[in-house]
Amino acid sequence: xxxxANRLQPAADLAHERQETAMQKLAEQQQRLAKxxxxxxxxxxxxxxxxxxxxxxxxxALLNRRQFVERIDGVIAQQINEVARQQRQLENVRxxxxxxxxxxxxxxxxxxxxxxxxxKVEERREQAEIDERMQYRRPAGDFRR
Numbered sequence: 001x002x003x004x005a006n007r008l009q010p011a012a013d014l015a016h017e018r019q020e021t022a023m024q025k026l027a028e029q030q031q032r033l034a035k036x037x038x039x040x041x042x043x044x045x046x047x048x049x050x051x052x053x054x055x056x057x058x059x060x061a062l063l064n065r066r067q068f069v070e071r072i073d074g075v076i077a078q079q080i081n082e083v084a085r086q087q088r089q090l091e092n093v094r095x096x097x098x099x100x101x102x103x104x105x106x107x108x109x110x111x112x113x114x115x116x117x118x119x120k121v122e123e124r125r126e127q128a129e130i131d132e133r134m135q136y137r138r139p140a141g142d143f144r145r
Contacts, residue, residue, distance in 0.1 A: 005114035015104040022097035029093045033086040034084055040079040047072045 051069055 003118050007112045008111050014105040015107050018098040019104040022100040026093050026097045029090045033090050036083045036086045040083050043076050043079055065122060
């Protein structure tokens, strides 16, 4: 008959796989967030550099530059929204990983506790066998006929 710990082991293995998958998704989401933040930083640098250039002094050139800066600002706003979306997604994925990790830890603790109980039962059984053998053993030198 399988022990309780051995019967739970497939569930623990599955919990471990789910935790590993969740950890991989967490790492991927962290990379997506970092990429979105880097793109935002690059857009801001580009806007700053473009806004600082003093090319063209005609009204038309100034209007064109202003419109272009406004378009860049719009793209920056979109990228800010994307960064916020990626951050929310990261928190969701992190929560899923935490849950999977907690399940894995809980099952591991239960299995460890069952194994310890089983070990103690086995030790008591072995000790009882030794005690029983010792009880029926003749003392040395006691050969009465």
